[in-house]
Amino acid sequence: MQFDEPKVTQFFLKIEPLSAEAFTAFGEVIDARASEPILINQGYAQRLALPAHIDVAQQSGEVTLALFKAQPRPNPIVIELMERHPLGSQLFYPLQDRPWLIVVCDDPKDPQTYRAFLALGCQGVNYARNVWHHPLLVLDPNSEFMIIDRKGEGVNLEEVILSQPLYVQLS
Amino acid sequence: MQFDEPKVTQFFLKIEPLSAEAFTAFGEVIDARASEPILINQGYAQRLALPAHIDVAQQSGEVTLALFKAQPRPNPIVIELMERHPLGSQLFYPLQDRPWLIVVCDDPKDPQTYRAFLALGCQGVNYARNVWHHPLLVLDPNSEFMIIDRKGEGVNLEEVILSQPLYVQLS
Numbered sequence: 001m002q003f004d005e006p007k008v009t010q011f012f013l014k015i016e017p018l019s020a021e022a023f024t025a026f027g028e029v030i031d032a033r034a035s036e037p038i039l040i041n042q043g044y045a046q047r048l049a050l051p052a053h054i055d056v057a058q059q060s061g062e063v064t065l066a067l068f069k070a071q072p073r074p075n076p077i078v079i080e081l082m083e084r085h086p087l088g089s090q091l092f093y094p095l096q097d098r099p100w101l102i103v104v105c106d107d108p109k110d111p112q113t114y115r116a117f118l119a120l121g122c123q124g125v126n127y128a129r130n131v132w133h134h135p136l137l138v139l140d141p142n143s144e145f146m147i148i149d150r151k152g153e154g155v156n157l158e159e160v161i162l163s164q165p166l167y168v169q170l171s
Numbered sequence: 172m173q174f175d176e177p178k179v180t181q182f183f184l185k186i187e188p189l190s191a192e193a194f195t196a197f198g199e200v201i202d203a204r205a206s207e208p209i210l211i212n213q214g215y216a217q218r219l220a221l222p223a224h225i226d227v228a229q230q231s232g233e234v235t236l237a238l239f240k241a242q243p244r245p246n247p248i249v250i251e252l253m254e255r256h257p258l259g260s261q262l263f264y265p266l267q268d269r270p271w272l273i274v275v276c277d278d279p280k281d282p283q284t285y286r287a288f289l290a291l292g293c294q295g296v297n298y299a300r301n302v303w304h305h306p307l308l309v310l311d312p313n314s315e316f317m318i319i320d321r322k323g324e325g326v327n328l329e330e331v332i333l334s335q336p337l338y339v340q341l342s
Contacts, residue, residue: 030236032238035238037240040239040306041241041306041307042252042306044241044242044243044244044306044307045239045240045241045242045306045307046239046240046241047237047238047239047318048237048238048239048240049235049236049237050236050237050238050317051236052235052236054233054234054236056234062225063225063227063234063319064220064223065201065220065221065222065223065225065262065264065319066218066219066220066221067203067206067218067219067221068211068216068217068218068219069208069216069217069219070212070215070216070217071215071216072215073215081213091236093236093317095266135211135212135213135215135216136212136215136216146221146264146317147218148234148236148319
């Protein structure tokens with residue numbers, strides 16, 4: 001007599017290091033280290049460009065600024081909601097030098113299209129318009145981020161709740 | 172026989188605390204504490220609005236982002252150069268919770284129009300277009316700031332070198 005093995009239904013995402021190349025399809029990596037410092041202010045400051053395409057002009061949008069203060073989630077992290085912004089890019093830049101986590105996908109209903117990235121504390125990201133991403137995921141209490149995105153008329157948020165959650169396991 | 176007393180030619184600026192009211196003529200104070208936190212991300216984050224008028228659209232400008240790493244100047248601080256940006260606002264937001272210093276004026280050639288402000292580490296500023304200000308002044312080594320201003324065609328920098336410097340004395 002033969003038994004089928006029970007199917008493993010929990011889908012764990014592999015965590016990759018964040019790099020501009022790996023993130024190309026989802027937006028920009030905002031990395032101060034990638035920029036050549038320019039001496040300014042009579043030598044009293046360095047300027048590091050953070051190249052980003054702040055893409056908020058759809059339907060007369062304006063740039064808005066916000067501070068997010070985020071808390072870590074229980075481990076393993078349950079991924080059960082994805083969102084995207086059809087009218088503007090959304091930029092996250094950490095205010096402290098601590099790693100944080102990014103989850104994006106091409107199709108929220110297809111687990112095979114998900115990617116999880118570990119960002120360094122010197123790395124922010126700018127999600128391109130329409131890129132599916134998970135809300136902010138941090139590893140340390142009271143992690144603060146600057147957010148630059150779009151304000152204006154029009155519906156700039158789509159959310160999908162997953163019928164089957166995915167997981168990210170932190171070591 | 173009578174001598175004239177030598178004239179005191181050194182002009183020291185009084186340091187005022189930074190507040191939105193005091194700064195109205197020069198731009199906006201970006202103060203996370205002034206904002207009512209909104210709970211987002213299923214309760215795992217607070218959103219604090221940082222209301223700012225990012226005014227960069229003159230002559231088809233775009234928003235740019237940079238990181239400045241600044242060093243303190245010798246005390247008393249010599250104020251001998253002022254600048255302004257005719258085509259865009261310029262926003263400075265500190266990445267660390269440490270006080271810093273702002274010097275602005277209505278007319279760079281009139282010492283009476285100068286104001287010096289002590290900003291808290293939770294306070295950024297957004298200089299309005301055409302507002303005369305001193306380059307970034309910090310009190311601690313390696314102070315980092317996010318800068319949001321304009322990139323694009325056109326001359327967006329005017330500088331004035333003072334014939335007679337002013338001073339800010341730190342206690």
